[in-house]
Amino acid sequence: MNGYTPQSYKTDLKPVWCAGCGDFGVLNSLYRALADLKFEPHDTVVVSGIGCSSRLPGYVESYGFNSLHGRGLPIATGVKLASPALNVIAVGGDGDGIAIGGNHFLHAARRNTDLTYIMMDNEIYGLTKGQAAPTTPTGDKTKSTTYGNPEAAVDPCALAISFGATWVGRAFSGDVKGTTELMKKAIAHKGFSFLNIVSPCVTWRGDDQHKEIRAKLAALPADYDPSSKASSAAYVSETDVVTTGVLYEVDNKTLVDEILEIRWRAQGDRQPPTRKDLLKAFTPAF
Amino acid sequence: MSETTFSIVGSGGDGAVAAGDILSMACARDGLHVIKTEAYGPQIRGGESSCTVRISSGKIYAQSDTVDALIVFNWADFSRFRSEIALSPDAFVLHEADDKAPDEISAGGARQVIPVPFNKLAPKGKNILALGILAELFGLPIGALRAAIAQRFAKKAQAVIDANLASFDRGVAYCDELPKPAKRLDYVKSPSHLLMSGNEASAVAAIDAGCRFFAGYPITPSSEILHFLADWLPKIGGSTLQTEDELAAIGAIVGGSFAGVKSMTATSGPGLSLMAEMLGLASIAELPVVIVNVQRGGPSTGIPTKSEQSDLMHALYASHGDTPRVVLACNDVEDSYHATVEAFNIAEEFQVPVILLTDQSIAQRRETIAAESLEHDVVDRRLAHDLADYKRYRITDDGVSPMTVPGQAGGMYQTNGLEHDEQGRPSSMYIVHERMNEKRFRKLDAIAKKYGKLFTRFGPKKADVGILCWGSSTGPVREAVEQLNKEGLSVAAFVPKLLMPLPLAELEQFIAACNELVVLELSYSKQFYNYLRTQVDLPKNRTHVYARSGGSALRVSEVIDQVKLYAGVTA
Numbered sequence: 001m002n003g004y005t006p007q008s009y010k011t012d013l014k015p016v017w018c019a020g021c022g023d024f025g026v027l028n029s030l031y032r033a034l035a036d037l038k039f040e041p042h043d044t045v046v047v048s049g050i051g052c053s054s055r056l057p058g059y060v061e062s063y064g065f066n067s068l069h070g071r072g073l074p075i076a077t078g079v080k081l082a083s084p085a086l087n088v089i090a091v092g093g094d095g096d097g098i099a100i101g102g103n104h105f106l107h108a109a110r111r112n113t114d115l116t117y118i119m120m121d122n123e124i125y126g127l128t129k130g131q132a133a134p135t136t137p138t139g140d141k142t143k144s145t146t147y148g149n150p151e152a153a154v155d156p157c158a159l160a161i162s163f164g165a166t167w168v169g170r171a172f173s174g175d176v177k178g179t180t181e182l183m184k185k186a187i188a189h190k191g192f193s194f195l196n197i198v199s200p201c202v203t204w205r206g207d208d209q210h211k212e213i214r215a216k217l218a219a220l221p222a223d224y225d226p227s228s229k230a231s232s233a234a235y236v237s238e239t240d241v242v243t244t245g246v247l248y249e250v251d252n253k254t255l256v257d258e259i260l261e262i263r264w265r266a267q268g269d270r271q272p273p274t275r276k277d278l279l280k281a282f283t284p285a286f
Numbered sequence: 287m288s289e290t291t292f293s294i295v296g297s298g299g300d301g302a303v304a305a306g307d308i309l310s311m312a313c314a315r316d317g318l319h320v321i322k323t324e325a326y327g328p329q330i331r332g333g334e335s336s337c338t339v340r341i342s343s344g345k346i347y348a349q350s351d352t353v354d355a356l357i358v359f360n361w362a363d364f365s366r367f368r369s370e371i372a373l374s375p376d377a378f379v380l381h382e383a384d385d386k387a388p389d390e391i392s393a394g395g396a397r398q399v400i401p402v403p404f405n406k407l408a409p410k411g412k413n414i415l416a417l418g419i420l421a422e423l424f425g426l427p428i429g430a431l432r433a434a435i436a437q438r439f440a441k442k443a444q445a446v447i448d449a450n451l452a453s454f455d456r457g458v459a460y461c462d463e464l465p466k467p468a469k470r471l472d473y474v475k476s477p478s479h480l481l482m483s484g485n486e487a488s489a490v491a492a493i494d495a496g497c498r499f500f501a502g503y504p505i506t507p508s509s510e511i512l513h514f515l516a517d518w519l520p521k522i523g524g525s526t527l528q529t530e531d532e533l534a535a536i537g538a539i540v541g542g543s544f545a546g547v548k549s550m551t552a553t554s555g556p557g558l559s560l561m562a563e564m565l566g567l568a569s570i571a572e573l574p575v576v577i578v579n580v581q582r583g584g585p586s587t588g589i590p591t592k593s594e595q596s597d598l599m600h601a602l603y604a605s606h607g608d609t610p611r612v613v614l615a616c617n618d619v620e621d622s623y624h625a626t627v628e629a630f631n632i633a634e635e636f637q638v639p640v641i642l643l644t645d646q647s648i649a650q651r652r653e654t655i656a657a658e659s660l661e662h663d664v665v666d667r668r669l670a671h672d673l674a675d676y677k678r679y680r681i682t683d684d685g686v687s688p689m690t691v692p693g694q695a696g697g698m699y700q701t702n703g704l705e706h707d708e709q710g711r712p713s714s715m716y717i718v719h720e721r722m723n724e725k726r727f728r729k730l731d732a733i734a735k736k737y738g739k740l741f742t743r744f745g746p747k748k749a750d751v752g753i754l755c756w757g758s759s760t761g762p763v764r765e766a767v768e769q770l771n772k773e774g775l776s777v778a779a780f781v782p783k784l785l786m787p788l789p790l791a792e793l794e795q796f797i798a799a800c801n802e803l804v805v806l807e808l809s810y811s812k813q814f815y816n817y818l819r820t821q822v823d824l825p826k827n828r829t830h831v832y833a834r835s836g837g838s839a840l841r842v843s844e845v846i847d848q849v850k851l852y853a854g855v856t857a
Contacts (some may be wrong), residue, residue, distance in 0.1 A: 045545070068703055076541060078537065083544075083546065
């Protein structure tokens with residue numbers, strides 16, 4: 001239907017990211033995924049919050065919205081409900097989505113909002129220069145945890161599954177091919193899909209990040225059953241491995257489905273209400 | 287003009303508020319003017335409630351200071367409302383005969399305190415019995431009342447309708463044994479009015495203005511807007527989202543508006559506080575959104591069920607940075623309709639967030655409105671169609687840039703909470719920031735020019751005393767001004783409805799035309815006065831301020847007392 005290539009989705013804006021940043025891999029995967037899905041740029045909206053990774057919409061030829069810290073999901077939800085035909089992709093970092101925006105993550109997932117949420121998880125605050133995030137492993141020294149991080153880390157995938165997301169996957173940004181395939185599945189899913197992309201921050205997590213994560217990579221077993229929450233339990237909150245793949249996938253009614261049903265229940269195929277109908281409750285007609 | 291005011295006080299189940307509803311609808315049917323207010327104890331359900339209905343043959347603008355008749359089913363319930371209900375000197379007090387009136391409520395002069403065996407005469411319909419008594423004593427429309435009662439119980443069995451009508455008739459007949467009040471309602475039946483609240487008027491206006499997406503979080507006293515739109519938007523192809531908090535509510539409508547759909551949220555003070563950051567995003571991203579803020583007592587949780595005018599400064603200046611926004615106010619229920627449509631018109635045409643300030647007293651009282659007055663021109667967003675050299679944030683004379691919406695081919699752009707250039711690309715350069723601030727603020731100049739007539743002025747052109755007020759204070763001020771001029775004093779009032787930007791030329795002209803000025807408001811820290819001081823020269827030696835906390839409505843007598851302090855001072 002269109003002759004788009006990954007190149008077609010590139011804007012002339014140069015990313016602000018550091019050399020070696022994992023987010024380049026995410027961006028390249030997204031270009032490929034959009035081209036493979038043959039998405040029209042003008043029917044696509046990429047919404048983000050604030051953070052290094054939230055700069056991404058500016059680099060994608062589409063309608064874009066780089067919004068407020070933690071608030072990408074409510075805005076993306078509004079876009080989708082106002083204009084359900086659009087392809088809506090929300091992106092952001094782990095701090096943006098789990099710390100300041102955690103409540104919205106819960107509710108966007110719970111509602112099964114028809115959008116894809118891509119989290120670029122680097123286990124650190126990068127833009128503010130190296131403070132601990134909710135994903136930073138316990139004990140790690142960062143600028144805000146000079147004696148070692150005293151807090152427990154959470155796995156975004158575990159959260160997404162418990163929040164009610166209907167598609168949850170994990171990818172590694174260093175594997176562009178694998179990430180592209182998972183992105184395509186996530187975007188094709190009907191309902192709220194969550195893809196956590198482990199995306200190294202070489203500046204604040206160390207130069208060896210790529211190597212270290214690559215060494216931990218693992219795949220789900222061939223007979224893995226993604227339709228069961230129980231089977232995902234062994235592959236969340238991992239410490240020594242990074243398992244990529246589709247952890248959870250079910251087919252549920254989406255928020256847009258519900259809204260269309262509500263419209264039907266409210267009005268059905270009856271004549272549209274008139275102004276007189278609108279004012280009926282206020283009119284003394286007796 | 288002939289008028290009368292009643293209060294009915296009871297416990298949950300006594301039907302005090304239901305009686306007020308029936309009475310108001312009946313009077314609206316026969317073309318009378320009505321203002322109906324309610325008050326409740328702290329219980330979520332049940333508990334004591336009071337309902338006050340003012341009925342008049344002519345237009346009225348505020349709840350009455352005093353009541354001409356008081357119905358009390360239970361004095362313990364009344365004690366909670368004692369400070370809110372003032373009896374006129376010749377008031378009729380009709381109370382449950384089994385419950386002795388307290389000594390302070392004693393007959394004297396023209397005042398009558400009459401025990402009525404409500405429980406005995408109509409154990410299941412004492413509120414309806416009371417309506418019969420009031421109707422017969424004060425000359426209310428009996429036919430309309432009987433029809434309103436039948437309508438109220440229309441979904442019940444015929445026996446229920448008959449029993450209630452019998453209670454009403456018993457009340458009418460009971461008056462044979464009662465003394466007669468000096469004053470009865472004198473009116474000519476005229477075409478019906480609508481009866482609605484400010485919140486309902488705002489919700490209807492949103493639909494008329496083309497709003498098809500509403501997102502909100504429940505909060506007193508604004509939730510009726512959410513309720514009405516949740517019911518109505520799906521019928522006309524729109525949708526409503528009850529969000530997880532107010533941050534998400536305004537976020538969702540920012541998204542909805544970005545996607546090209548007229549979008550609104552409604553909240554009250556605490557919610558507006560949470561929306562402050564996103565207000566700034568809507569301002570810099572130049573996205574039209576309408577935020578209805580129904581003020582209540584503050585700060586913090588404050589008094590959720592009572593009115594105050596203390597969110598003014600927050601509405602005017604909330605959000606960090608230099609953040610242009612438009613602030614509108616409405617003076618009464620009918621005005622809630624017009625101001626809401628106007629809020630959409632300004633937001634959509636000028637791509638700005640608009641805050642509409644209303645308050646509990648307007649939002650939750652029911653008032654009669656002429657149906658034909660609910661008409662207002664609607665302005666739609668201008669979308670860019672010529673996309674050659676399209677720049678979303680192009681610098682223009684009036685600051686309004688061409689705009690595309692997602693789905694529109696060739697119109698792609700990125701919007702941003704970061705300062706950005708004409709294409710929407712992030713920029714941290716001083717000169718870009720300066721030009722963009724200039725552009726965004728120029729829109730306020732254009733709005734002031736186009737909407738400079740958004741104010742109300744009443745009283746003589748030149749006046750001895752000029753009142754400056756806004757919002758719900760306007761009703762009592764208007765009635766006070768009419769009364770004072772009738773008494774021979776020269777008093778005028780100026781009420782801006784556009785608060786940001788203010789209609790400055792007209793305001794300055796008003797200040798020059800009055801000898802003494804009185805700024806009146808329900809804000810302890812004098813927010814309106816302080817704001818005016820930043821905008822116009824208020825002559826120090828002839829400007830007076832009457833500012834007090836909200837929690838109790840401004841009374842007409844209070845305004846009159848204030849004006850009389852200064853009338854004739856410089857004459």
